[in-house]
Amino acid sequence: MEGSDTYGLSGGERNGSESEDVARDTGKEVVTTALVNSGFETETPQIILPIRAASELGLYSLLPFARVVELGTAAGPTRMYLLPKAVEIAVITEDRRSRSVISDALISPAEEEVLIND
Numbered sequence: 001m002e003g004s005d006t007y008g009l010s011g012g013e014r015n016g017s018e019s020e021d022v023a024r025d026t027g028k029e030v031v032t033t034a035l036v037n038s039g040f041e042t043e044t045p046q047i048i049l050p051i052r053a054a055s056e057l058g059l060y061s062l063l064p065f066a067r068v069v070e071l072g073t074a075a076g077p078t079r080m081y082l083l084p085k086a087v088e089i090a091v092i093t094e095d096r097r098s099r100s101v102i103s104d105a106l107i108s109p110a111e112e113e114v115l116i117n118d
Contacts, residue, residue, distance in 0.1 A: 083107070
């Protein structure tokens with residue numbers, strides 16, 4: 001079942017070397033709705049961000065450090081920009097906020113909605 005909920009996203013601190021991590025913290029936060037239970041399955045926490053959301057988080061400027069990955073989608077293969085461990089995500093409801101989870105950010109030029117993996 002496809003659902004939508006409210007999520008807090010913030011640019012996460014990334015430590016390390018080589019292309020796996022980018023040692024830069026944007027310090028920006030965005031509250032948005034996201035699609036969940038959409039069939040987007042991965043082995044690690046990942047979130048797909050449209051360009052707009054990536055820009056608001058200050059991640060768009062990090063694209064030169066991202067890895068380009070090709071993913072299979074319902075519409076066929078598509079390329080996205082992967083920034084490992086780039087965001088911290090929390091679910092926000094009227095009366096509480098979940099614990100935060102560090103997630104990879106997949107920045108999509110084609111996607112218009114935020115998607116969180118199942």
